[in-house]
Amino acid sequence: MTLSAINSQGGYDGDMSDSQPARGRPSHIDPAAIADAAIALFQTHGYDAISMDRVAEEAGISRRSLFRYFPAKGDLVWHGSAPVEARLHGILAALPVGTLTYSVLTDAVVDSLHALDHREGVTRARLRLIAGHADLLAQGPTKLATFWTELEAFLTTRLGDAHRARVLALAIRTVVFDALLRWAAGEEHDFSATVSAALATLGALGTLSEC
Amino acid sequence: MTLSAINSQGGYDGDMSDSQPARGRPSHIDPAAIADAAIALFQTHGYDAISMDRVAEEAGISRRSLFRYFPAKGDLVWHGSAPVEARLHGILAALPVGTLTYSVLTDAVVDSLHALDHREGVTRARLRLIAGHADLLAQGPTKLATFWTELEAFLTTRLGDAHRARVLALAIRTVVFDALLRWAAGEEHDFSATVSAALATLGALGTLSEC
């Protein structure tokens, strides 16, 4: 919920729930703008060729402050996934009790990803960077941890079987992420269709005997 | 094939196929021994607390040579997965044509992992290190790339459908790896049973409507 906390840049303003009037020195730093600028640098010069010093210089802040907002270089690329996680939360909570079919579930997952589709250009750029870099690619499960753990928690309560929920969540995670990367690479054009097709294939894995 | 190339340490002697008489300076360095020693250090002092300098010192070689054998620190932990990949290769090649059921396939995967079970103590130690460290954990798909790509290639030729093969390979990869980690963590005792059960659960995902 709290979809209003999602700003137009696709960033996330943090915990806006009980916002006390601001104390202390206010920040003049805009993380979303810095991330976007960094992405642009990465695209033109290559991820490895751009150092954190360079990003800080470009953003007009000190190197130390940059690391305060982005504890790891990869966070610059992963920044902006919070809206997707927030949306999934809302969608799962809205699912009626007792009517969980596989297709309903996968539709919910696909629906939550529409937050990505919104800023299609930037998202594609980020995903392409991720796909092109083994280090970044490997961070998918970690950096989107909220998304995946929320999905698994939901499935655990709905299925009653923690083991089965875990397998299902893991499989969905891997297949969805792979579909996103293929979409970003340009192999597929329709965002939702790509993810939906991948999940449909996953659901039919048990019927392998036909070969 | 070439299972004889697997030495008693669980290491892999590289390409022994057309071994010319050795030229140049011979190496006095034993990568498997170094990896094992490093694992021991990691276990007692923690992965982060042990620098590559320390490992090199312990092994009695220069830091530079250490990096020549293990280009990344994580490779010390992942070392020894080659036998598993070799075994999978042999098992897949031996599968009779035209009789590929899901259970036959998963049995083959489980069977290939017996190379891990052999040195149970060391394998558990390594997997525990991996499980306890997000960086290492994320490298699973990359470091075992040969294993997974071989599986996917096999499925592609057998199924005829590249897309379906990819989804299947991805799902198996994730679920198997997760099962291995749970086994290493001590949550499960029977190695094969753990992996088999996870794969069986995966095969039955499509039937979700019963809840």
Add this chain to the structure above:
DNA sequence: CTATTAATGGCACTCAGTGTCATAATATGT
């Protein structure tokens, strides 16, 4: 004995990431 080939070590370098501390800028209380 010489040339060739390959392994190793020493050194310096880049860059990611962290700890510490001084300083600046804001709001609150008097």
Add this chain to the structure above:
DNA sequence: ACATATTATGACACTGAGTGCCATTAATAG
């Protein structure tokens, strides 16, 4: 208005991973 608590920022130094370069060493082939 003024002192104080609170927070953001920057400056600096440090650790450790990983790389490039080159001299050196140890083997074999002729």
